[in-house]
Amino acid sequence: MSYHRITLKVNGSLEVVDISGNMTLLQMLREKLALTGTKNGCASGECGACTVLMNGDAVNSCMVLAAECDGAEIITVEGLAKNGEMDVVQKTLVDLGAVQCGFCTPGVLISARALLNRNPHPTEFEIRDALSGNLCRCTGYNRIVEAVKVAAEIEGQEGA
Amino acid sequence: MAIAQASTSSVVGKSVKRIDVQEKVTGAAQYTDDIAFGNALHHCRVKRSPHPHALIKKINYDKALLIPGVKLVVTGEDFPEYVGLYLQDRNIFARDRVRFVGEGVAAVVASTEEIAEKALDAIDVEYELLQPVLDPEFGASKEAPIIHPDLEKYEHPNFIFPVNGTNMANHFKIRKGDTEAAWPQCAAIVEHTFRIPQVQHVPIEPHVAIAKAEENGQVTLWASTQSPFAQRALLAKSLHIPESDFRVIAPLIGGGFGCKAGVTMEAIPVAAALKLKGVPIKLLLTREEEFYTNFVRQGLVIKLKVGCDKDGNLLAMENTMYWDGGAYTEYGVNVTRAGGYSSTGPYDIPNMRTDSICVYTNHPVGGAYRGFGMAELHTGVGQIMDMLADKIGMDRTEFHLRNCVRGGDVLATGMVIHEVGLPECIDKVARALKLGEKEAPSAPNKLRGKGIALAWKAPAMPPNAGSSALVKMNADGTVNVSVGGQELGQGTFTAMAQIAAESLGVPYEAVKVLGPIDTRYSPYEWQTVASRLTWSMGNAVRNAALDAKKKILDIVAEAWNEKPEDLDIKDGYVISYKTEESIEIKDFVVYGLPKADDQGWLGGPIVGAGSFMPTYVTGLDAETGQGERAVVHYTTGAQGLDIEIDKDTGRITVLYAASAFDVGKAINPDMVRQQMEGGFVQGLSSAMFEECQLVGGEMRNPSFVDYRIATAIDVPEKIDTFIVETAQDDGPFGARGIGEHPLVPVIAALANAIYDATGVRITNPPFSAEKIYMALLEAGVVN
């Protein structure tokens, strides 16, 4: 097996990590960097619990090799809050009761953040479409969708 | 001042935010797999049976032990004792025979997961194949091979009735009135057989457990579990560990829905740890293993016959249920008992004959699943009631209203039911849906229809399942409440904080209920199942808070020379109704109160203790199912959907759904609604998509690729929920449970809507686009 030393930026911090060739980005975040907010739900790119931002784009971190991440910039759920202030999608998920067991929540938050970054005024369909890769077994989804809608409105007002 | 303001406010009935939400949106919440164990951590993988039914002739693992990094291999030889919640029929590893595909026959412990995985290939197991039982009706017949020859030796409580010498692990009967005499009185009779497949719980967090045994005899298990105390009890007994030496730590869990109740895979690392002391050993299931090696919701074949008089009054029902219990029914036998005593559904039927039979098969192991048999039962009952209403020519809603249970009705078990708000629930859903009003579809190639179904469910548990709680006062006025019930996402920690704050008389913000549950420090709780915590643990918390309150008031009464009855606690202050004097409780609940003139002290640290156990549930006669009180209570409700079906593909779009449930008292209305919404969608997902495709005993779709669940795009954009409150006499503030119930009626309600839309009765879920289209094709609705 091959071993690699990679340098990457995670939640704004520069990290140097030694990894093996078969290690996924998800495993590296959880096992090497103690960023356990990103969850492993299926290890096959289906459930979305491991979603992170990689160079600004939402990806399933179980479907990315750590070795590919040399030079990459990763944002996980732990990196959403800025200066102790929660991201607006974190706030609206709390306010609208869109969190139950919380296991899908980190991935949902990242998908929502990625959506609003690329499309600040999504339609209801666009929100549901963007979240369709994040399985949730507790909430029934509608409160999550509503929370993203409200987050977009708040950001729209702030931006105006 | 603060006291006057607080006296009018009440936190019970308020939608406060959930107590555990901040950590969950920041990634800080710690789940079991998130705990770091350092370099000592070892990993466990399981050698599994590829056969549904076979004798184990020989296991050779010599080669596995030679692989560098492999520390230990354990097999069934090492652990001869049984384990099980109700019927003790299961070993930790298969011993003489395997009974389902995926059953563990050995486990490897190694320094890494990869090495353990590799070592599995170096274990040779020699099998002698046996004929598998793949159908519950066949399994119950005389022709079927016997799966558990030792059934008669298995321990079980007195309310489970195995039939020795057969595959029937439980046969629950009701004989009430005389159905044979009733049939000739009926103006309409409908008979139908419904089949409901196995489904999986699909928590997004897979099962994970870490165990460590110490040289001094202490054993610790960290697990994603709904049942730390039940796991301690069952594993302690099976592995001969004193309960006092066995510690189960249960952090937050990423969804349970029943599959993390009782004991399943947690037994494996604990057993291994006993043979390799001093190191933590971890077993994390893959998503694929999650699908077929753990509890499934049992399959069911339900044969129903029901009749009514010319005015639509139900006269009789015969209900024969063959439950596909799977290879072991240690937990599942009680699902079939619950299916039995609730077998009428929420209907008043004078003549009832029920046979609820739990059958061993060589399928995945059946266990608890949100609803505990009720979704399967109601799939049949909820449809056949619509069929009978149509046959007698009565409006379906009117038929439900005429026949649904009401307070004072004598149920099929002989129990007299408490007041229930079911008629109000039906009314609310019918109005919200505009039931009976035919509405136009959105396009010419669509068919539109509406359906409703009712539900009831009682907490299914041993009659004496108990709860306890501790209320610990802090010197800054805050309060820690310790409980043994688990936060699954349902919000129980929040509801308990509300109950404690209200009962004690302190602000809600002052009360903390936090995990992890730790059997060493947390008070006892039977299990987090059965929608029983708000009610049972809520009673324990209320009792503990009242105990603390009494202790507080006694101190102040003595200090002020007043009677405790004249004192109260409001907003964190003890007040006297007589003298209007007040004192903030934080000033004395830890350090006590000084007596006058420095003549000593009163009081001391305040800890309130409370427990609750229902003492009034009675046994039921083995032959007739009759008894004084079969269950503690029933939560009832109704649910309906407005749907469209695409004639080109058969695909359903749910346009709107409404649910109404009588929760007694909503401690936190918004979280009650969250349960109604989430439960409905989980039920809808099972109704539209879900099925463990079992072929020759093997699950063909054990991954998210081919076991699809509903996503954000599949659910109705609008879901309305209605809370009905008919107080429960033995519930805290009148509350009863709601966690499972919203899932119970969905399949039947959807089936009824499909019929309303198409005129074609499709009875067996899942109602996939394919199944609907092919049925419409056969019926000539499409061509």
Add this chain to the structure above:
Amino acid sequence: MHNPHPGLPELDYVKPASLEEASRFLVEHAGEARPFLGGTDCIVRIRDGAWTAKYMVDVKGLEGMKDLSFDPQKGLTIGAAVPMNKVAADPAVQQHYPGLVEACHWVASYQLRSRATIVGNICNASPAGDTIGASILYGGVLRVFGPQGFREVPLDGFFKGPGKTTLQPGDIAASISFPLSHPQHACRYLKLGRNKLGDLAIVGVTVMAVPARTPSGYHFGIVLASVAPVPLRAAAAEAILESKEIDEAVIAEAAQAAMDGCKPINDTRGGAAYRKQMVRNLTRNGLMDVWTKVRK
């Protein structure tokens, strides 16, 4: 018994500096090395044990692999490492190749499409590959680098069975090129999965109408997904449309021919009889859509 590894088995991650080096490595380790693009199939199959790669050869960084370029005269070129989301968000692709955009949108989830690529989708040769139909109908030609250097490989005849193509060890598909599309063309991809989005296709139908000297004034192309071991061209249906004036009856006749011309199988996702019906209905709906659109 489906029992994949918890994680990936031991393997080497290899990142060659040039196409030559990559190709040589793949030849030297034929059967043990895989070119690695988005990894969304690769990682799943290696974890499953379906593929036993010892080497994952990351070719994403090699020359031209990440480029997407549109030339108003020559057409579109999409590098093998360009993720589907980037393709779908590109204004030129949206304007000139809307069928490709629609097809991308039907693949799995957004986060998977951040990694999945069209060239990867084609080379993995799943009969259910969502973007294959549009790639065929837009006349896609792969540019493949092999031991003998670059060569062009049209998609006609490229697919040999589920997961099988004409690519040989050492071949690396570097990009796919599409000629300029006709401004008056119309293309649709109609997909039926179990969920509304995100599932693999039970049936997928790509249809295209392009102005031409035929009785109707249009050529029609139809490619079916998930009904044969390879993406299936509905030749009989195309022939009917080629020879007749178009109306609803002719479209129905063509749809029926598409249905009659395929022999799908039963699998966990759907039954053969249902699949045939869906081929007919989706082909009909797709043809109605493009026909309505081109006449506007």
